Amino acid sequence: MKSENVYLAKTDDAYRGACEALDALKFSVSGKRVYIKPNLTGGRPSRDGLTIDTGIVRAVLERLHDCPQITIGESCSDTVSAFEELGYAELVKEFPNVRLEDIRSSEVVWKPVPKPYHTGEMPFNANVFKHDYIINIAKMKTHSLAGVTLCLKNIFGFVPTRKHKLMYHPFIRKAILDMNQVVPSHFCMVDGVWGNEFDEIQSTPKFTGAIVAGENILAVDIVAAEIMGINLNKIDTYGMAFELWGDPEVNLLGSEIDDVKTSYRQGCLFTTRIRYLKETTASLAYRAVNRH
Numbered sequence: 001m002k003s004e005n006v007y008l009a010k011t012d013d014a015y016r017g018a019c020e021a022l023d024a025l026k027f028s029v030s031g032k033r034v035y036i037k038p039n040l041t042g043g044r045p046s047r048d049g050l051t052i053d054t055g056i057v058r059a060v061l062e063r064l065h066d067c068p069q070i071t072i073g074e075s076c077s078d079t080v081s082a083f084e085e086l087g088y089a090e091l092v093k094e095f096p097n098v099r100l101e102d103i104r105s106s107e108v109v110w111k112p113v114p115k116p117y118h119t120g121e122m123p124f125n126a127n128v129f130k131h132d133y134i135i136n137i138a139k140m141k142t143h144s145l146a147g148v149t150l151c152l153k154n155i156f157g158f159v160p161t162r163k164h165k166l167m168y169h170p171f172i173r174k175a176i177l178d179m180n181q182v183v184p185s186h187f188c189m190v191d192g193v194w195g196n197e198f199d200e201i202q203s204t205p206k207f208t209g210a211i212v213a214g215e216n217i218l219a220v221d222i223v224a225a226e227i228m229g230i231n232l233n234k235i236d237t238y239g240m241a242f243e244l245w246g247d248p249e250v251n252l253l254g255s256e257i258d259d260v261k262t263s264y265r266q267g268c269l270f271t272t273r274i275r276y277l278k279e280t281t282a283s284l285a286y287r288a289v290n291r292h
Contacts (some may be wrong), residue, residue: 003251006214006223010255014193015055017211020141033069035131039139039154040074042083046054049196049205052139054087056191061095075103075157109158111182118174123164136185138226140195146172146234150221151188155179164243167287173237188220189213201272210260219248229263
């Protein structure tokens with residue numbers, strides 16, 4: 001397998017770090033229909049560790065040229081409010097060819113999974129398939145079910161409604177392998193200036209001071225996880241992903257991992273365990289009577 005370039009910027013400013021990484025990788029997109037998928041958790045500021053810094057999206061937009069269609073889409077608890085509170089409405093005014101999409105209310109299309117790990121077909125936001133180039137911007141976080149919430153997990157947001165998500169979230173370790181076969185990421189970034197450790201439901205911010213970027217989704221996640229002190233080979237999702245797509249050789253550019261490496265606590269609250277137990281029961285009942 002060829003060596004995959006991944007750039008690591010050590011920074012306390014997400015916009016500056018993103019600019020550094022994008023320019024070092026000579027990132028520039030022209031003439032393509034681009035879909036940007038940020039990881040938003042409501043309208044929480046990036047310092048809470050749950051939501052990417054809007055400055056990263058700005059840095060990306062500044063490097064898109066003559067693109068006939070640019071969409072920024074997400075499906076969080078209140079996507080419309082999140083866009084407003086986090087400054088995305090202002091970005092639209094500054095970049096008039098950008099459109100915001102609440103994936104929860106988008107048209108739904110069912111797509112077959114080439115090599116199913118969890119299910120043979122899945123529902124997706126139909127609009128994403130009208131784009132040529134997908135930019136995946138994840139947040140550096142741990143997750144009690146998925147192990148980590150990085151770029152591979154971020155694609156989960158393209159599953160439109162809460163009911164659709166309910167069918168797959170309890171089984172997310174295999175489901176995200178299916179999702180990523182259908183929706184490819186052409187460029188990936190991880191906002192690790194402020195990350196989140198321990199429980200994914202509550203904000204437990206951890207300053208890490210890192211922006212990670214590259215074209216290969218697994219290579220980017222490998223670097224981000226190593227910064228977090230997490231071995232992806234111990235997470236079965238990634239073991240299966242390496243078998244499916246190959247275990248990339250990483251050519252790290254920029255800062256050294258030791259410059260920003262820390263230790264992210266993994267685990268979850270008791271209330272989160274109860275929530276997921278209820279969710280699994282509801283998921284199995286829902287799948288018994290609905291297409292999946």
